[in-house]
Amino acid sequence: MIACGHDKLSIHALIDGELDAANTAAIEARITACPECAAEASEVEALRGALRIPGARLTASASLRRQLRDGRIPTGSVRMQNAAKSSGPVRAPSRRAKAKPRFPLAAIAVAFPAFGMLAVVALSLIPHAAVEDPLTGELIADHVRSLQAEHLTDVRTSDRHVVKPWFNGRLDFAPPVTDLKAQGFPLAGGRMDYVNHRAVAAVVYKRGEHAINLFVWPETGETTSGTVSARDGYTVRHWRAQGMSFYAVSDVNPDDLAQFETALEGKAAPPPPSSPRADSE
Amino acid sequence: MRRFEALVLPHADAAYNLATRLTRRAEAAEDVVHDAYVRALGGFAGFRGGDARAWILTIVRRRAYDWLNQRRDERLAPLTLSVADDPGQDAEIEPYDPEQESPEQILIRKGEAAAVHVLINALPPRLREVLVLREMEDLSYREIARITDSPIGSVMSRLARARAQFGEAWRQIHGSEDFPE
Numbered sequence: 001m002i003a004c005g006h007d008k009l010s011i012h013a014l015i016d017g018e019l020d021a022a023n024t025a026a027i028e029a030r031i032t033a034c035p036e037c038a039a040e041a042s043e044v045e046a047l048r049g050a051l052r053i054p055g056a057r058l059t060a061s062a063s064l065r066r067q068l069r070d071g072r073i074p075t076g077s078v079r080m081q082n083a084a085k086s087s088g089p090v091r092a093p094s095r096r097a098k099a100k101p102r103f104p105l106a107a108i109a110v111a112f113p114a115f116g117m118l119a120v121v122a123l124s125l126i127p128h129a130a131v132e133d134p135l136t137g138e139l140i141a142d143h144v145r146s147l148q149a150e151h152l153t154d155v156r157t158s159d160r161h162v163v164k165p166w167f168n169g170r171l172d173f174a175p176p177v178t179d180l181k182a183q184g185f186p187l188a189g190g191r192m193d194y195v196n197h198r199a200v201a202a203v204v205y206k207r208g209e210h211a212i213n214l215f216v217w218p219e220t221g222e223t224t225s226g227t228v229s230a231r232d233g234y235t236v237r238h239w240r241a242q243g244m245s246f247y248a249v250s251d252v253n254p255d256d257l258a259q260f261e262t263a264l265e266g267k268a269a270p271p272p273p274s275s276p277r278a279d280s281e
Numbered sequence: 282m283r284r285f286e287a288l289v290l291p292h293a294d295a296a297y298n299l300a301t302r303l304t305r306r307a308e309a310a311e312d313v314v315h316d317a318y319v320r321a322l323g324g325f326a327g328f329r330g331g332d333a334r335a336w337i338l339t340i341v342r343r344r345a346y347d348w349l350n351q352r353r354d355e356r357l358a359p360l361t362l363s364v365a366d367d368p369g370q371d372a373e374i375e376p377y378d379p380e381q382e383s384p385e386q387i388l389i390r391k392g393e394a395a396a397v398h399v400l401i402n403a404l405p406p407r408l409r410e411v412l413v414l415r416e417m418e419d420l421s422y423r424e425i426a427r428i429t430d431s432p433i434g435s436v437m438s439r440l441a442r443a444r445a446q447f448g449e450a451w452r453q454i455h456g457s458e459d460f461p462e
Contacts (some may be wrong), residue, residue, distance in 0.1 A: 012444070016415065018422050047448050051416040055394030060297035064311050066313045068293055068318050069286065141287035145333065194291035 011037055015044045074237070129244050133229060135196055135247075140234045142193055143213045143249040146202065152211055153189030153204050163190040167201050175201035175216040176242065176264075183263035185212065195247075202257040205260070212260060213252040218237055219245035241265055285325050288333040290317065295334055295418050296341045303345035305402050313348055317341040322430045332424065339428045342410065349406070387452045400450045408443035411436055 007030075013019050014027045031037045050056075060068075133230040146152045155166040171190055179187040185205045193202040193215065200217040224240045237248045237257040248257050248263075296317060300310035317340040321328075328336060401409055410429055414420045422440075426433045 008441050012441050013285070013422070013437065016422065016440075043448055044444055047444055047451065048416055050393070050451055051397060051412070051447075053393050053397065055392075056397040058298045058301050058418040060293040061311075064297065064314065065290070065293050067315060069290060137284075138287050141283070143285055145288060 004030055004037060006034065006036050006040070008040055011040050012044055015041060015048070047052065057239055063259065065197075108236075114239075136229045136231060136236050138195060139215060139236050139247050139249050140231055142195060142202075142215070143211075143234065146191065146193075146213060147211060148203075154191045156189040158187045158189075163187065163203065166190055171199060171201055173218045173244070175203060175244065177203055178264060180205065180260070180263045183259070185260055185263060207252045207256055207260070210250055210252045212248055212252065212257070214264075215247040215249065216244050218243055221245075226258060228257070230254065237261060239265070285322055288328075289321055289337050292334045292337050297339055298417060299410065299413060300341050300345050302401060302409050303342065303406055304348055309348055310345075313344045314337065314341060317344045320344070334418075335420070335424050335428055338414070338418075339430075342428060346406075369428055396451075396454060400447055400454070403450060404443055404446055408439050411439045412447060413444040415440055 007027075010019070010023070010027050011031065014024060014031075021026060031041050114153055127164050155163055157163060158179060158181070160177045160179045164174070167175055167177070167190060177190065179185070181187070185207055188204040188206045188211065189203060191202040193200050196217070198217060200215050203214040203216060205212040205214060219240060220243055221240055223242075224238075226237045226239045229238075234249060234251050235254045237254070237255055237260075238245050239261055246261075248260055250257060293314070296314045297310055300313040300317075301307055304310050304313060317337065321337055321340050324340075401412065404412065407429075411425055414425045414428060417420075420428070422433050422436050424439075425431075426436045429436065431439075
């Protein structure tokens, strides 16, 4: 006790995963030895639990999302009425803001001609696939972002018994999660993502050093096998099965993605009698 | 436009959560987020990749403080609620509970999540923001430092203070030393 400085900041940093290996060991030893430090550590952990109870983190309303996506707020909308009745004089500054157009992209393009022109030029430079199917572009952008931002996975494990329940409670559907290590596609983890204006599951697999993002969301319709689109060196393979839409995105070669689909569908569902693909492994 | 959507829209929840925590007004938070997205789009050409979430949160935070400061300027006789714990903080001017209910009553009537809202709102903004960014958005100290334009050391000490204050209040309203789990 006397030797222990009760260094709270280090204890917090340990729990926040901010310490390197050497310091982690040192602080853990201290927590083991010092009851006061141990109490601090369990307090921080408990508090973390309290701050993560469902509903504690606020989420943007559907209407706000819509505005952010495609612009203008209708005058006299519910939101403005709420704003007016709730807090009197202090509304003045944002009222001024409301007189301006609410995020209409067209208005911005007009107000900034250069920006508008850039957009036009940029659009004409994008290969046709992107124009024909915006979803392809969105999925590839998501895939790239997941790699750049070092945010490939929210839950990082190859254990499907961990990944699958992790999605429960975060999504209103249960994406199939299988480990395909034997087929050369080990499971790397899972992530929540936002695609096509909805929350989706991104199940992450590896092929060697390459990541495969498998975006999954429910979609009724016939079972279809893979259709491929490609752009900028990325391949998007789409199929539908088990009431879900699957989009596999990666920079591995397209044949590998075809194999991936085969492996996944062979595993995830009893092979449909009409499908010869399930036998190919 | 697509790229902007793909990069920034997924962070609408994070943006709204931070804006609401700072302004403590749902409708003001929507304004702030909206303004921030307009600005972000205007400056998107200057965005050189990297972490889109940190980028949009930085803009949201600045807009939220603008909003708080504007409000303060417009008030003739601001309520002076003590913010002694953070002398550098002056944008904080009003009691946190517009419904005049005690945190205990809120806990009983509306449940844990509502109590969390009230207790977070009771913290000074500089403590509130680090707590929210760390515990709800899972950002690293470095990212929080960048977003809040503060040294990492300040982030660490604010986070510790925020946790201590929140923990203290949480225990009080639960009437025991235990956290629910």
